[in-house]
C-alpha cells in the first residue's frame with residue numbers, strides 16, 4: 250500500500266522544527282529514520298497531514314563524552330552505535346543492543362531517538378536505556394527540558410514527551426571499566442522484535458529491567474537489591490516468582506519467557 254497524501258517539510262533547524270510542530274494544524278509527525286513511521290504510513294495506521302523531516306537539522310547526531318555522562322543525539326542511527334561510536338563500557342553495552350535490532354539496512358536509517366519516542370513495547374532501546382539510566386532531552390515551545398528515563402515510557406506508544414516536543418537526545422551514565430552488564434532478548438529469529446527482554450547494568454547502581462511487556466518496560470527492584478548485595482545468579486524459577494508479584498498481565502508463557510530473559514541477562518552480566 251502507499252501512504253495517504255501528506256505534506257513533507259524539510260526542517261533547516263531545531264528552532265524551525267519546534268515552531269512548525271507548535272503551530273501545526275492537523276496531525277503532524279516528526280520524521281526520524283522513518284523505519285517505523287514509514288511502514289505505519291504505508292499501512293495507513295498513521296495518516297499525518299504533515300511530516301517534519303529532521304534529516305538536515307544540525308546538532309542532533311552527536312556522540313560526546315562529557316565527564317560522567319555520554320550525550321547521544323536523537324538522530325544517531327542504530328548502525329553508528331553498532332559500529333562502536335559510543336565510547337567505553339556504556340558503548341559496549343549499547344553496541345550489543347544495537348547489533349540485535351533488525352538487519353543492517355534498518356539499522357542504517359533507524360534512530361535511537363525515533364525508537365524511544367515511538368515506544369513500541371517490543372523495541373529494544375526503551376528497555377535497554379531504562380536499564381542504563383540517565384535522561385532524555387527534549388525541545389518544545391517552553392524551551393529545553395530534561396526528563397528522567399525512569400518513567401519516560403508510559404505505555405505502548407506513549408511517552409513523557411509533550412505534543413509539541415521533539416526528542417533531541419540522551420544523557421547516559423558512563424559505566425566504569427569494571428562495570429557489568431547483560432542483555433537478553435527472546436525473539437523467534439535474530440533481529441526480530443522482542444517477545445521478552447531482560448536488561449541488567451551494574452554501574453553507579455544496580456538496575457534490572459523486564460522489557461517487551463504489553464506496556465512500558467519496568468525495573469525489578471527485588472533483583473536490583475540482590476545484585477547490589479553481591480548476588481551473581483538468579484534462577485529462572487526465582488525470577489518467575491518475583492515477576493509474578495508484578496501486575497504485568499503476563500500469562501503463563503509470557504511469565505516464563507520474561508523470567509528466562511531476565512535470569513539470562515543476570516547470567517550474562519557475570520559471564
Ligand SMILES: Cc1cc2nc3c(=O)[nH]c(=O)nc-3n(C[C@H](O)[C@H](O)[C@H](O)COP(=O)(O)OP(=O)(O)OC[C@H]3O[C@@H](n4cnc5c(N)ncnc54)[C@H](O)[C@@H]3O)c2cc1C
Pocket residue numbers: 278279280281282283284285286287288323349350351352355358359360361362363364366367369371372373374410414415416417440441442443
Ligand atoms: C523490518 C523492521 C524490523 C525492526 N526490528 C526492530 C527490532 O528488532 N528492535 C527494535 O527496537 N526496533 C526494530 N525496528 C524499528 C526500528 O528500530 C526503528 O528505527 C525505530 O523503531 C524508529 O526509529 P526511526 O528513527 O526510524 O523513527 P521514525 O520511524 O521516523 O519515527 C517513529 C515515531 O517516532 C516519532 N519520532 C521520531 N523521531 C522523533 C524525535 N526526535 N522526537 C519526537 N518524535 C520523534 C515519529 O514522529 C514517529 O511517530 C524494526 C523496523 C523494521 C522496519
